Amino acid sequence: MADRRAQLVTRVRDTLADALGATRTRLSAAQADLTAGRERLSRIRRAAAAVPERVGAERDRRLAEIDARHAARLAELARRAAAAAEREAPGAASEQWPQWKATPAGRGEPAGALRIGAVRIPGAEPVPALVPLLDSGHVHLGGDDREGCDSVVSALLLRALGRAEPGAVRLIGYDPEHLGGGLAGFAPLGTAGLLTFVGPGGLARLLDDLVEQIRRINETVLAGEHGSLRELAAATGRRPEPWRVAVLLGGDELSRHERGQLDRVVRTGAACGVHLVVRGVPLPDDPTVTRVVAEAAGARVGGPPGLPVRLDPPPPATLVTETCREVASRVNAGPPPTPFTDLLPPPERMWQEDSATGLSAPIGEGPHGRPVHLTLGDYPPHALIGGPSGTGKTNLIFAWIGALAARYSPAELEFYLLDFKEGVSFARFAQGRRDPSWLPHMRLVGINVNTDREFGLALLRFLAEELRRRADAAKKHEVTKLAELRAVDPTGRWPRIVAVVDEFQMLLAGRDVVAREAADLLEDLARRGRSQGIHLVLASQDVRGIEALWGRPALVAQFTLRIALPKALRILAERNDAAQSLPRWHAVVNAESGLPEGNEVARIPSASDWETWSGLQHRLWRMRPQDAAPARLFDGDAIPRLADAPDFRALRPEAGTPRGPVALLGEIIDVQARSAALRLPRAPGRNLAVLGTRVDEACAVLDAAARSLARQHRPGTARFSIACLDPDADPVARALYDDLADDAAWYDEETVSELMAETADGLTAAGDPHYLLLFAVDAAAGSLAARVGRRTGLEQLRRILHDGPERRTHVLAWWRGVARMRADLGGPAARTDQIGAWVALDTHGGELGSSLYPGTGGPDWYPRPWRGLFFDRAVHRTGQVIIPYGPSR
Numbered sequence: 098m099a100d101r102r103a104q105l106v107t108r109v110r111d112t113l114a115d116a117l118g119a120t121r122t123r124l125s126a127a128q129a130d131l132t133a134g135r136e137r138l139s140r141i142r143r144a145a146a147a148v149p150e151r152v153g154a155e156r157d158r159r160l161a162e163i164d165a166r167h168a169a170r171l172a173e174l175a176r177r178a179a180a181a182a183e184r185e186a187p188g189a190a191s192e193q194w195p196q197w198k199a200t201p202a203g204r205g206e207p208a209g210a211l212r213i214g215a216v217r218i219p220g221a222e223p224v225p226a227l228v229p230l231l232d233s234g235h236v237h238l239g240g241d242d243r244e245g246c247d248s249v250v251s252a253l254l255l256r257a258l259g260r261a262e263p264g265a266v267r268l269i270g271y272d273p274e275h276l277g278g279g280l281a282g283f284a285p286l287g288t289a290g291l292l293t294f295v296g297p298g299g300l301a302r303l304l305d306d307l308v309e310q311i312r313r314i315n316e317t318v319l320a321g322e323h324g325s326l327r328e329l330a331a332a333t334g335r336r337p338e339p340w341r342v343a344v345l346l347g348g349d350e351l352s353r354h355e356r357g358q359l360d361r362v363v364r365t366g367a368a369c370g371v372h373l374v375v376r377g378v379p380l381p382d383d384p385t386v387t388r389v390v391a392e393a394a395g396a397r398v399g400g401p402p403g404l405p406v407r408l409d410p411p412p413p414a415t416l417v418t419e420t421c422r423e424v425a426s427r428v429n430a431g432p433p434p435t436p437f438t439d440l441l442p443p444p445e446r447m448w449q450e451d452s453a454t455g456l457s458a459p460i461g462e463g464p465h466g467r468p469v470h471l472t473l474g475d476y477p478p479h480a481l482i483g484g485p486s487g488t489g490k491t492n493l494i495f496a497w498i499g500a501l502a503a504r505y506s507p508a509e510l511e512f513y514l515l516d517f518k519e520g521v522s523f524a525r526f527a528q529g530r531r532d533p534s535w536l537p538h539m540r541l542v543g544i545n546v547n548t549d550r551e552f553g554l555a556l557l558r559f560l561a562e563e564l565r566r567r568a569d570a571a572k573k574h575e576v577t578k579l580a581e582l583r584a585v586d587p588t589g590r591w592p593r594i595v596a597v598v599d600e601f602q603m604l605l606a607g608r609d610v611v612a613r614e615a616a617d618l619l620e621d622l623a624r625r626g627r628s629q630g631i632h633l634v635l636a637s638q639d640v641r642g643i644e645a646l647w648g649r650p651a652l653v654a655q656f657t658l659r660i661a662l663p664k665a666l667r668i669l670a671e672r673n674d675a676a677q678s679l680p681r682w683h684a685v686v687n688a689e690s691g692l693p694e695g696n697e698v699a700r701i702p703s704a705s706d707w708e709t710w711s712g713l714q715h716r717l718w719r720m721r722p723q724d725a726a727p728a729r730l731f732d733g734d735a736i737p738r739l740a741d742a743p744d745f746r747a748l749r750p751e752a753g754t755p756r757g758p759v760a761l762l763g764e765i766i767d768v769q770a771r772s773a774a775l776r777l778p779r780a781p782g783r784n785l786a787v788l789g790t791r792v793d794e795a796c797a798v799l800d801a802a803a804r805s806l807a808r809q810h811r812p813g814t815a816r817f818s819i820a821c822l823d824p825d826a827d828p829v830a831r832a833l834y835d836d837l838a839d840d841a842a843w844y845d846e847e848t849v850s851e852l853m854a855e856t857a858d859g860l861t862a863a864g865d866p867h868y869l870l871l872f873a874v875d876a877a878a879g880s881l882a883a884r885v886g887r888r889t890g891l892e893q894l895r896r897i898l899h900d901g902p903e904r905r906t907h908v909l910a911w912w913r914g915v916a917r918m919r920a921d922l923g924g925p926a927a928r929t930d931q932i933g934a935w936v937a938l939d940t941h942g943g944e945l946g947s948s949l950y951p952g953t954g955g956p957d958w959y960p961r962p963w964r965g966l967f968f969d970r971a972v973h974r975t976g977q978v979i980i981p982y983g984p985s986r
């Protein structure tokens with residue numbers, strides 16, 4: 098029992114132990130679960146707690162991002178708006194006052210809008226607040242901030258002035274309450290007529306006047322061709338009318354008429370450059386009206402309601418007055434000339450015109466901005482230009498030549514130009530050392546010809562010859578005019594010729610043969626040149642020049658084109674005094690022989706300054722035909738060189754003995770730079786005397802003669818005997834002796850008698866040519882007076898002079914005076930026919946009379962430096978002026 102009990106107890110104990118164990122296990126499992134659950138819970142709680150924080154951060158991040166993008170976009174838009182404003186209102190239109198200066202818009206460039214302040218945009222840079230005015234519309238100011246309005250008015254006016262060329266903006270003020278006080282700073286403009294005030298009660302008249310201007314501009318300036326002055330300026334680059342800005346500052350209520358006129362101006366003014374800036378006068382609603390409201394609380398522009406604007410401070414008073422003073426003084430100084438390029442066709446149209454019927458080119462701008470043309474052809478054929486010194490004659494010639502040269506190719510037009518006043522400005526048409534270009538149309542430029550009237554004569558003779566050639570060709574083709582000749586001979590070269598002679602009165606001055614022949618030639622050319630395409634353009638600063646022509650009514654009548662510069666006298670017809678009131682750089686162009694009804698006033702551009710001219714010349718030079726030769730430049734102040742002379746270069750040794758060798762003595766004053774040539778055939782009298790005391794010139798003549806002769810003989814086939822009797826001539830004679838080398842022999846005072854004796858004795862047969870070059874031969878009179886054998890040296894010399902030439906022995910001798918030569922030839926009454934040719938230097942015409950020159954009294958010759966008069970009795974009727982060649986070494 099006890100066992101059973103014990104067993105039972107044990108079993109129960111076991112069972113309980115098992116149960117306890119199981120329970121413990123479960124408890125610990127449950128506790129583990131509990132811990133895990135708690136942990137999860139706390140994790141979940143933690144996680145749950147983190148969710149809103151994250152969402153918020155994300156939201157904030159996104160918001161910040163949007164803000165930043167917005168701000169950047171706003172800044173970008175503001176920057177773009179500012180950049181656009183900068184473009185729309187460059188320079189003076191928007192610059193801040195401390196740096197402000199006038200920056201006029203270029204020609205044809207729109208004037209743009211004007212800044213009055215800055216648009217306020219919170220968080221962004223301010224954007225300039227612009228108001229369109231010039232060529233665009235009108236501005237109406239309102240609001241109780243009077244000072245704000247005043248500063249807008251002065252800012253607008255100053256900026257408008259600064260954006261336009263001086264004189265291109267005119268202000269009309271109507272300020273009945275303050276009698277102009279509001280515009281006081283602009284008063285200096287009044288001195289140039291750029292600011293006018295209309296008194297109280299004058300509004301109707303002012304508006305009537307504006308309406309009338311608009312009507313006139315529409316009718317005569319725009320003339321149906323352009324919609325507005327802005328379009329005209331864009332198309333042509335010219336602005337023929339100023340902008341007119343009427344500033345109306347308050348006043349009484351408008352009458353019906355005034356209101357009607359004001360409405361008209363608002364609607365139609367902008368196209369004609371007529372604008373209103375108005376305060377205290379209502380303006381009708383119109384797209385052209387910009388409203389600015391300035392209140393104490395702030396200003397707004399555009400609208401209503403408009404954009405909020407912070408107005409700029411007013412421009413400093415000194416800036417306003419200084420600017421206005423400067424503008425006025427520029428205007429008072431006269432209008433600036435139009436640019437030279439206005440006279441030129443665009444590059445692709447250059448050299449496209451045909452000159453068959455005439456030559457036409459603009460010379461400047463007329464009062465309405467239209468070009469004024471100069472035409473040469475059958476009518477008018479020739480032109481006279483007149484104006485006192487400094488009024489722009491030379492410049493006008495440049496402008497005209499440039500305008501023609503750009504239109505017509507060198508095959509259509511040639512120029513010959515002669516300048517009788519001192520100066521070299523025309524030299525640039527020819528090739529120079531500084532600038533290798535030349536004007537391809539220019540055939541001849543004569544400068545510094547004031548003492549060489551013969552050069553003018555040479556040009557006229559040359560043109561007369563050309564006229565004859567053309568007339569002959571016309572006759573051959575049975576036509577009468579150049580246009581017809583060109584039509585029947587299309588392959589011929591028949592350019593029109595324009596010969597310009599500046600200060601031409603010099604040519605006609607004096608009553609000598611040169612003046613007489615020049616006047617005759619001019620008259621003939623003027624009369625007949627018209628139909629053969631030869632046109633004369635004569636310019637003079639001096640009324641005497643014109644009077645020289647006036648004596649020949651037939652000549653004057655041909656010059657139907659007249660161009661008068663300011664204050665020119667006598668160029669226009671008698672009662673036509675239009676030139677007297679011309680402003681600077683203007684000309685009256687008149688193709689009706691100067692009758693008042695033919696007057697056209699042109700503003701002449703500046704064409705003669707170096708850069709302006711060379712721009713065109715270089716362009717045309719690059720276009721020149723391949724075979725184009727530079728113009729001949731005749732410079733009266735320059736000394737030609739024998740080595741450069743075309744006639745000298747052309748000389749070659751002939752096989753055998755040349756039949757008629759030539760001695761070149763100097764350059765002829767003519768169109769082709771030819772040399773004066775003395776032929777030395779085997780014929781009596783073929784000797785040369787150089788007469789005068791000038792050592793350098795005399796040496797130069799003998800030197801050129803000897804060198805040119807030597808060039809025609811092969812070495813060893815001619816003799817040159819050089820006798821030098823004046824130490825001053827020694828260097829030249831020695832250099833010649835050295836250069837002629839074995840062909841030359843040297844003689845001096847001691848040996849000259851031997852030369853005479855030996856030469857005279859050798860004159861029995863014609864051997865090799867022998868040239869005696871005697872420098873200052875009269876200085877040897879003493880030694881030549883002595884006998885050598887049967888005869889004196891002088892007798893030998895006379896014999897050589899007499900018999901030598903037929904035996905190829907020629908004397909080229911320099912005597913320091915006519916009387917000395919005569920003495921050597923046998924006394925005052927001695928014959929001189931063995932002196933077949935002479936060159937007179939400082940020897941007066943009167944001394945050359947009797948047997949040396951045909952007729953009585955000798956030639957018209959007044960000695961001048963580095964010139965000689967050459968006369969060859971075998972070929973000349975009158976003497977020929979020559980320029981000795983410069984030293985050869």
Ligand SMILES: Nc1ncnc2c1ncn2[C@@H]1O[C@H](COP(=O)(O)OP(=O)(O)OP(=O)(O)O)[C@@H](O)[C@H]1O
Nearest residue numbers: 434485486487488489490491492638682701702703
């Ligand atoms: N249309 C013009 N616009 C601007 N400047 C000009 C104009 N015409 C001439 N000039 C200037 O005026 C000055 C005198 O001009 P120019 O030499 O042409 O006068 P001129 O009548 O030929 O005088 P002169 O007979 O004394 O030589 C020059 O400096 C020239 O540049």
